[in-house]
Amino acid sequence: MSRALILHLGLLAVLLAGNVLLPAYHHGNMARIMVLAVYAMGYNIAFGYTGLLSLGHAMFFAAGMYGMGLAIRLADAGALPAMLTGLAAGAGLSLVVGLLALRTAGVSFMIVTLMFSQACYLAILYFGEWTRGDEGFVIQAVDRTLFGIDLSDPGNRYIAAWLLFSAVLLLTLRLVRRPAGRVFVAIRENEERARLLGYDTFRAKLSALVISGTISAAGGAAYGLLFGYAGASFAGVQYSIFPLLWVLLGGAGTVVGPLLGTLFMFYLIDLSSGFTEAYMLIAGLVLIGLTLFAPQGIAGELRRRLWKGLP
């Protein structure tokens, strides 16, 4: 076993131990953080590894959440088919968006993804008859059983979040160390050169975006299923900014970065909302501070100072 694998398996073991060690409040928070970190890891594949700075990933998160939620609400599907519907919705949407948006690059790509995401958000409001718009809808506890396990129970919920998180973490770890993942990094560093070496960069970027969108959708679907609610605010601009913030903070292009960033930001906002209503002020200040002083993020600094081989 390599050092990297030992490190990540150790992290997963610590998180699993949290299930029995953490007090109730932090236990619930940690389950939430792991699901949100799945979203952040999905975003990281596009932004951190491939260099595709998207400002519209909330549409993939929401596609997973609403694909899952609407399947239960309208088609009365079970939890497993509903989850798969959510994943399929995310994959389909990211394929369509990718085919269009990847014709642009840089600033245009950011604006195009922002606009597509905004259109999705408005569409959720427009079809309020089914989606209940801003108000959202609750997914009943009866519908939240997977293989006979009740997911509304905190312990089961923690394990489910942990399983999904572990699967995505190991998948990311494997992906970025395989040739396909290396091509992503090559595109991030210098797309022209990667093309010159004979790689089909459009296809590579498209597959990165689809993988990223599908993982984000998995995060969204799991969030809806585990916490029992789907609402339009999850499709808003703020939820496109969050994963960017988490990934930048934790370290773009590192496997553990998204978790570190999500954990840090979650507790920062949790603590500051005790003092003020304007807790997004903290997010804004952190974003500015990051671009100025630590563009590499936490894990990026670790990689620079301690261990060059951190994947």
Added chain:
Amino acid sequence: MDFGPYLMLAMLEGAVMAAVLALTASGLSLVFGVMRVVNVAHGEFYMLGAVVAWFVAQHVGGGPAIGFVAALILAPLLVGGLAALADMTILKRIDYDPERTIVATIGLLYVIQQVALMTYGPNAQPVEPPFNQRIALPWLEWGDGGLAIYFPWGLSTTSYKLFVIIAAVAVILAVWLLMSRSKAGLIMRATQLDGEMATAFGIPVERVYAAVFGIGAGLAALAGVLIVPIQQAHYLMGGDALLLSFIVVIIGGLGSLPGTIVAAVLIGMSDGIISVFFSPTLAKIIATLLVALVLVFRPQGLFGARAR
């Protein structure tokens, strides 16, 4: 009311909208044109203009007219100064890297918005217009005795709305004159064409950038002051302004001032007219999708010339 007068009313409302939009968007376009960066916090400068106008109206005595004139002068100066400061402390230090600038201005957006929430509060506040006479508008119709003029009920505007349109046109003309006729404009255009060469000719490029960022924000703030007697000031009003300005700047061709004006009139008018006949949400969905597709298939904008 008949269809004709109704349409005219929608167009008048659209024209006010277009005037304010043209001001806001020309600020965004100026910043993009000269500095090649996208300022996501632009909508917040618009909001700040409106909020400053409210503060000034609260604290300056002597009637709404004096307070309004004071706001018209103070708001762009204050907001422009703030923006120039942000440029020097943040954007300069990240070297105007396009992508990092967007991330930093997103941060700036939240900081401004949340500080407004903490100081100004979550409520929408009205500002009294300096003058507000109702002006009934005539309508022509073929009657029994040939062409007849009459005043349909409900077809009216206010003197303040007409003033907004005239003021916006005047300011935009002034910006155009500044850019094309003055030495300062020449310096800005030189910086836009080739920053390095401009430096070689002794132009203080960093100060030009700070000034341009400040002017762009000042234009947005001015638009905010003008709109606040019609709409109320609210700490979240920057979001829609930003979205619409983006749409206008992209349709008009990034960084082209004449294109921006044409697009602002087009979008403002059609927004007024479309939302009379369709649901506003549907209109917004169509508009955002249209912008995304324009960027994908015609990146130079509908009116812009092919860039480089």
